[in-house]
Amino acid sequence: MLFIKRQFPLVVCFVVGVAVAVQYYIPHRISQDFIEGLSHWEIIIAAFAFFLGLVSVTQVHVAKLRRRSPGWGFSLFFFGGILIGVITGFLSRGKQITEAGAITSFGWMYNNMLNPLQGTMFCLLGFYIVSAAYRAFKVRSLQAGVLLAVAVIFIFSRVPLGQYLWEATIGGFFPWQLHQMVEWVMNTPAKAAGRGILIGVSLGAVATSVKIIAGIERQYMGGKD
Amino acid sequence: MSEFTIILGAWVSAGLTLCIFSFLYEDNPLFKVAEHLYIGVTIGYSVTNLIFNSMGPNIYNPLKEGNLMPLLPTLLGLGFLTRFIPKISWMSRISFAFVMGYTSGLSIPTTITSQFLKQLEGTVYPLLTRKEGLLDFSRAAIGHDISVFILVAALLTVLIYFFFSVEHRGPIKAASKVGIYFIMIYLGAAFGTTVMGRFSLLYGRLFDLYTYRAERYYYATPVLLVALIFFLVVYTLKQKNKPAES
């Protein structure tokens, strides 16, 4: 019994890992069907696992309601939201537009509730980028200074008014145009640094994957029982 | 799409937008309502999507046609659900093992392709150029050669910065210092280019709110805005003379 509990999962992890890695170098039809099949499996497993999440979030809000802990009223809105999503979804069988081209209730919910909520949360970034710049962009060191200088030049040059002011003031002293210089910074030093980071990440990712497939990193396997 | 649903849509959309914006002022009941409603709706949306667009076509239909393919992944999926029953919750480890093995196996070759080779592809160039058989020393060519040199130097110094098990002393320390500055240039450039997108997002939302002020929508935005401000004032005053609730 111990083998099943302790060793078998590691064997599964090793076999699946090696098979999927080797598949990349085999163009054969069987290998293509194999990887398509497995990614299909992944979708099905994720679908089942979603119920774990559903139970977890419902438990939190049911506990709040039962214990009347502060803010329990808002959990009603949470369950109301689920009902709205599920009822409109089932009424329109998951479709936002009918064949005839009319918008379904699910489509209406998506356009007038989900879209505005997503769009508005997303656009809070416009506010937070300003407050972050004012609070955090202080030049504490030369490094932060370089970061600030490059950011300022990029912000300045991305807008027509910026180019206009640049040409009106000190544009003449430079042999190149503003956008040419900005593009050079983007395509040479900045891109090379970005590449260096990505190459570093690729080595880290491969090392982590090897540790997992080889069964060295097995915290996810849990304890003794 | 009758006129009524359009007007109702405008009021609901403007109302929810203003509730989320109220979070900028401070955390308040209206934001909590919008937040919990938003979480609930997205979960309802996920459940609907799951049933109709994922479980249906991937599990129900194939099984109906006698294809037993989805049985094994269904077992692995059920393995996750054994976490509810402590006695057999060890079975979930087999499902974990499958998922972790799949991810690690898939990521090794794809990472080498997209994050290693593709990045090298754009960096390993000759430091000299030749046109029609002659070494080209024209201004453009020299400029290109210098750019290639900077490209390679930046990449090498950034890689040196990421050395973990080597003492950063002497030449390595110097190179890693240069690497840090190249990283700062990258961060500055990335920050600068993202700012524009954020403001056009904000412009889009305020543009919508502005359109919903029109008479056709029965002045949705102004009415809701006044109601929101009134509510926030009352709420803040109530907060001041009552000790903060948790």
Add this chain to the structure above:
Amino acid sequence: MNDFLDKLANVDRRYLFLLVIAAILFPIVRPLALPGLKVTDSVKGVYDQIEALPAGSYIGISFDFDPASKPEIYPMALAVTRHAFRKNLKIVSMNLWITGTGLADEILTLAANEAGKKYGEDYVFLGWQPSPIAVITGVFMDIYKVFPKDQKGNDARSLPMLKDFRNFTQLGYFVTLGAGSPGLPHWVQFGADKYKIKMGGGCTAVSEPGYRPYYPVQITGLIPAMKGAAEYESLIGMPDKAYAGLDAISLGHFLILILLALCNLIPFVKRFTK
């Protein structure tokens, strides 16, 4: 003086948020038309074609976008429609994105009321039909097979403007203003290339790189994102939402620059006054 600087240095961020709202909302209400906008050839490529059309000739406009891409495409669509009405052209319009039907209708009615144009005589809106490729190929052969009824439901053949109009090959010029697919690539491949009519397009910032190769051979002009829309608005001398958009983004950028300067200068100024 020092405590004023301290208060300024860590000012409550909500004042900054008010500044941001002001910077973005003000140009929406009243466009500032900030300087610096240079008109590019690709936008002129569309403007010149419409400008050259004699009064009374047909122009086709397809509104291929949805609410999500409204900030970028709505202004250019409005500008092109206004330009067509000012040149007294007869507009034959339709849309490939079902979710954009309401917006297309809004633009046409707004521009028509402004220019005093009548539906059925000066412009026609055929609406949406499923399967875009079939629609595009169909309208170049016989529009009445694809659109027996217009978007408002009356019989297309009965509209006075369409009396002697059979299909899109009779258009003096055609413009598609879109946010992705189905859109410009399909109009070029199944429409303009096949039936050799002059065509132009407008697109969002994210799809511009993909559409750039079509210009100038397969399309005479391309209006790229909000900047292109603002250029078109300046060409027809009616600064509106696109200008406001560009102004808003410019003001936003300059707000950040001022704040960056401020938060870094305060420590220096404090050192002097101490």
Add this chain to the structure above:
Amino acid sequence: MKPWNLLPLILTASLAAAPAFAAKASKAAPAAEDPAMTVRPVTGLKALDMPYDAGEGILVRWDVMPHDEYAAVYVVELSSVSAAGPWVKAKEVRSDQGTVAELGFPFWARPKAGQRAVEVKPLDLFSNDSDAAKARVSKAEYFVRVRATNGRQVADSEVVTGRAESDWFSMPRLNNLIFTLVFCGIVLWFISHARKKDLFLRRIPGLDAVEDAIGRATEMGRPIYFLTGRLDIDSISTIAASLILGEIAKRIAQYDTQLKVPHTYAMTMAVCQEITKQAYSEAGRPDAYREDINFFITEDQFAYTAAVNGMMVREKPAACFYMGYYYAESLLLTEVGASVGAIQIAGSDSEHQLPFFFITCDYTLIGEELYAAGAYLSRNPVLVGTLRGQDVGKAFVMLSIFFGVAFATLGVLIGREGWVTTMLEIFKSY
């Protein structure tokens, strides 16, 4: 590198040069037609399996014909019925096209030069997209013919048959395989040899700050938040983040500080529950572990962000950890975290969000540091061994870049650009 491998290289160069010369000549050729220039059927026609594919392509090859200089055009035609059967036009090739180089294979996987090479795909011509048709079409045998023409005269070649087969090894990805084996080998070697001596590790400030961030949270009696990123467990960044959670949970277990890990995907939540439970029991405090440390919110990006922001403002956490891959919501989280005065430590490999983490968080782990954090915190000799392996991997990369650039420059210096482009193919992905 076997010598015969260079043969195709030289032939390709000459072959590539010949048509270019031919094209130039034809432009210069007088308009008057030379009666002797008759178009003759192509010789040496072969229909082979297209190498390194899943059985979709047939590689049609035929000799370079003398009349190529007069800009002849070749039309490759296929028939699924018979040698005389109805012919379907597969591809049209001018005389200056159809070289081996156009197939896009690196030099170590390129078919023999000396003949024209054109790929045709029966699936594009004969299948109606239904799976049954696709399977039948790709297994069938086809009759192949090449029609040479110069606009007036037409000469058909004899008919050959060919079939597309599935191939077992993708030779063009040989460089990818070698780099992968080298790296995996280095990492495994250092893991097996890591047990003996203790290795030096440079300081990562962000990770040294973990200890006092937890201490501060304990003093203030406020919770600690740990986020594992926007992606599900099918991304290696999320796995790295959950391994770091294990290390941090071990430290938190000793103090009675509340740890909260809000999740956006259920599979990640399940894995993290197991890792957290294991961490608490390894720290000797299985009693302190509570099942609701890891909890699910929703999969939607901004609903999750709104919920976490709401929690932050209401519970005012003392420390926030943002590990894993993030998208635009990074600034929303860190800006609200900063407004409630939390110590914020981020570690991410999403290069487009690093600037926002860098300016708003107290410490930021950049790219590879996210993958080193687990080993760095655990100080377990085996895991630290992998860091050494990663460094040796980086040294190997730097050497190959250095020598790659040096050889390329040398190649240009002594005028052998052909060598340079060929050698640079090693650093490309196929």
